[in-house]
Amino acid sequence: MSSSTRDTRDVDHQLDNRYSTFQEAASEYLIRHRSIIDVLSKIQESSARVNRSVVKAVTSCGCISVNASRQELPSDITYWEMKNYMSTHLDGEMCEQCKEVLELELGRTLFYLAALCDLFSLKFDEVIEAERKRVTALGMFNLT
Numbered sequence: 027m028s029s030s031t032r033d034t035r036d037v038d039h040q041l042d043n044r045y046s047t048f049q050e051a052a053s054e055y056l057i058r059h060r061s062i063i064d065v066l067s068k069i070q071e072s073s074a075r076v077n078r079s080v081v082k083a084v085t086s087c088g089c090i091s092v093n094a095s096r097q098e099l100p101s102d103i104t105y106w107e108m109k110n111y112m113s114t115h116l117d118g119e120m121c122e123q124c125k126e127v128l129e130l131e132l133g134r135t136l137f138y139l140a141a142l143c144d145l146f147s148l149k150f151d152e153v154i155e156a157e158r159k160r161v162t163a164l165g166m167f168n169l170t
């Protein structure tokens with residue numbers, strides 16, 4: 027490795043470590059859309075783009091398709107067995123290019139969610155951890 031390559035990596039590493047959390051980075055880089063109105067509308071926009079990236083995987087790329095119908099469940103199963111019978115209504119597997127777009131849009135949505143946390147002095151990591159605890163403690167009764 028040349029010294030210039032190593033220097034570039036050192037700078038990248040220093041920039042990577044400048045903010046210890048995703049939220050700190052979001053807070054620092056959120057300049058143009060710092061207003062609550064902008065943050066809220068950016069969350070909606072980025073969320074719509076997440077949906078759009080899945081739709082385009084179906085309608086433009088064609089790597090996946092949606093085949094939806096009423097969920098059919100055997101009558102003699104427990105609630106916990108339902109997961110084994112519930113369909114995603116997806117056929118195929120998303121290609122790497124479409125996954126890359128989806129990942130980008132999900133990341134952008136997370137960025138604005140972290141920014142929203144920051145505007146209200148909430149800790150993004152703590153919100154995620156609190157939700158994890160709620161889901162695992164309440165299980166099926168938490169999500170409808």
Ligand SMILES: [Zn+2]
Nearest residue numbers: 087089121124
């Ligand atoms: Zn694709």
